[in-house]
């Protein structure tokens with residue numbers, strides 16, 4: 096039996112319920128992971144909120160893309176061992192005590208990476224690598240990161256700095272010391288943002304990565320004057336289509352490939368201390384609805400994690 100969180104209807108966090116599920120034995124090439132921590136991402140609630148449609152045939156929605164845990168069962172034909180500590184990218188259904196996945200969906204967890212950080216690494220990290228890849232950020236580029244202290248933003252900042260870029264991180268004042276610690280120059284959002292950034296980067300901006308997506312943030316991003324094929328949003332798809340700049344998202348073939356290839360690299364970087372996921376609030380698995388309520392409001396910095 097495994098306690099699993101599902102949504103049997105579309106709506107707010109109140110539709111989430113915890114069910115007891117029998118997991119089948121792993122088939123060839125499959126493994127069962129007993130979860131230690133589960134990463135909470137905004138997409139988890141968007142999927143049952145109706146934001147991406149409300150087709151009754153798609154119910155129940157099984158939230159949860161990623162986490163960390165210990166392999167407790169293995170099917171035939173895999174090198175993964177029982178007892179191995181892993182980071183998993185299940186794509187779906189990770190809000191559970193135990194998860195059945197393909198052996199190809201797990202990577203060995205470096206001992207130095209705590210369970211909680213490991214659980215929040217792959218979705219935000221893969222998105223960050225995708226954003227930096229499509230905007231071709233490299234050595235010496237000036238890159239502006241909107242929402243720099245968020246789950247995706249903090250990894251964009253770290254990975255951009257690791258590429259040798261000069262990083263300007265847009266975030267509220269309370270996050271500024273944190274961003275300086277990651278190697279970014281912090282700047283306050285809101286009215287007058289383009290002027291403040293021009294003071295920091297008088298020779299101009301090469302690329303902009305937007306993880307916020309509101310109209311005012313998009314307007315400020317465009318006003319910085321970078322080429323539009325070096326401005327990307329991970330949220331404001333309609334604005335990108337209308338204004339001729341880039342957007343990225345899962346389900347796109349190019350993005351899926353970039354993110355899949357990035358996963359082992361992210362794990363290796365985290366294992367060597369070159370990448371850190373700031374962990375915020377931990378919630379018991381059964382309180383996933385509370386985690387989603389909190390994530391939808393302004394919240395403290397750091398990745399939310401569910402603990403079975």
Ligand SMILES: NC(=O)c1ccc[n+]([C@@H]2O[C@H](COP(=O)([O-])OP(=O)(O)OC[C@H]3O[C@@H](n4cnc5c(N)ncnc54)[C@H](OP(=O)(O)O)[C@@H]3O)[C@@H](O)[C@H]2O)c1
Pocket residue numbers: 136137138218219222241242243244245246247248265266267284285306307309312328329330343344345393394395396
């Ligand atoms: N396209 C994709 O593949 C993809 C992948 C992952 C995530 N996403 C989407 O990307 C968004 C961000 O995800 P996340 O996990 O990073 O969320 P998150 O951890 O909640 O981060 C959002 C950040 O934006 C900041 N922020 C809000 N308004 C701002 C403003 N006007 N200027 C500067 N910063 C501002 C917030 O700061 P405060 O806390 O101070 O308000 C917070 O740090 C979500 O909508 C998510 O669904 C898309």
